[in-house]
Amino acid sequence: MITTARMGAVDRNAAALGVPQKQLMESSGNAVARVVREVASEGDSVTIVAGRGNNGGDALVAARFLDGYDLSIQLLGRPEAISTDIARENWEALEEAGYPCESVTDSAVLELGEPDVVVDAMLGTGISGELREPEASAARAINACDATVVSVDVPSGVDADTGDVPESAVEADRVVTFHDGKLGLAELDCEVRVEDIGIPAAAERYVGPGDLELGTPAPDAGTRVFVIGGGPYTGAPALSAQAALRAGAELSFLACPDSIGDVLAGYAEDLIVQAYDSDRLSPDEVDDLIETATKHDDVVVLGPGLGTADETLDAARTFLEEFEGPMVVDADALSIVPEVDTDATLVCTPNRKELAGMGGPELDDLEAGADEIEAFAADLGHVVMAKAEADVVSDGERTRISTRGTPGMVVGGTGDTLAGITAAFMGERDPLDAAAAAAYANGRAAERLEKGGGLLASDLLDELPGVIWGER
């Protein structure tokens, strides 16, 4: 099963891999025609009712695969109103080649007659709510006639994600949907066929620009990130907090020992430092930290630069047990995740060594071990983003791999930026989607810098907005 948002992302990834949507539309149209051939006999009359989006485009392609039938092609609206180039090009090709095309500009004029088959291609996944005109009248006409109704992708009007069926929706006899099943079709009383349209498996497996779009919230999402880190180290928490801002967080807070508060504040005037009265994180601070994070609905980053003192790990353990919001767990805090029972929503970001330290698989090649990482994430019950040349992100059921990045990223601190980006995205996005998008963004930032070696994690900061807001 796939959501329509994820389907859109995979589609975009396929285009980035060199398989553009027009090619997929050709496959979809072909698949629609195959189903029409199954329900129609030679010479039967087939009426295509096409909307102005890509759902209509699929059926316009199908027309070219239906020689031998008594075809009628009705476009709902004026050809100039077709909303995508690829659908318009397919319309123009039909007109040019002399197919029986009509543009229906007044809903009252939709003359269905008594066709044997109606292809319902008014609306697919682009729909929201009750049908508007002229689609609503056309749906009534389709529902009133005796024809076998073949719906393209989804019966027009039905929400492919939720399965909501507004009163005005088309009642289909068959549905031809593409690539993968849609949750919203499961409850319908009709035959649903899932057709392969030639999307490369890599478009789902490897993160691409579609994942960036899917996992990145709007720039005004207003997420607040709260980094709990530092003590023995100062750079790591500062990098996480700054990366969160570059990835669109509205505010980035840093909770740290007061002994390093001034140092952290000195790194960047954009950070808001909340120092506690101690040399390192200890259980005494936890109640305050949880109260602050909970009150402001913060996304927490726990771990960067915390160190491994016993009292610090005790504090991290208590925080995990008691916090119930979204959080990224990185670095020194990772080792305690398997021992605690938490209601928080976690993305854990171990490198190879930390992964093994958490009781996960010992792997040289994370990509080759993706199945083991998936099994580990399932056991753990949290999203795991394992980091190396390839980053493997899994929630135990869904697994995505990012091969973006450069060898220069082995330098210290690139994991800290990744944690901060993930947190900024997690405020408004599914944790797996957020983590996958963050891996892509962090890696792309390094690629754009084109440094063979000598990359600094802090170099990535300036590059992130161009990737995230420019490439999504």
Ligand SMILES: NC(=O)C1=CN([C@@H]2O[C@H](COP(=O)(O)OP(=O)(O)OC[C@H]3O[C@@H](n4cnc5c(N)ncnc54)[C@H](O)[C@@H]3O)[C@@H](O)[C@H]2O)[C@@H](O)CC1
């Ligand atoms: N991988 C994919 O995602 C592929 C998608 N394809 C097709 O593309 C379709 C999605 O295309 P689009 O995104 O262009 O969307 P649609 O073709 O579903 O329709 C979009 C249009 O419908 C209008 N609309 C929205 N709600 C409405 C309502 N309640 N009443 C009347 N009009 C309404 C919108 O303003 C928009 O112009 C899929 O369903 C599928 O058929 C295929 O071409 C192949 C590949």
Ligand SMILES: [K+]
């Ligand atoms: K449809």
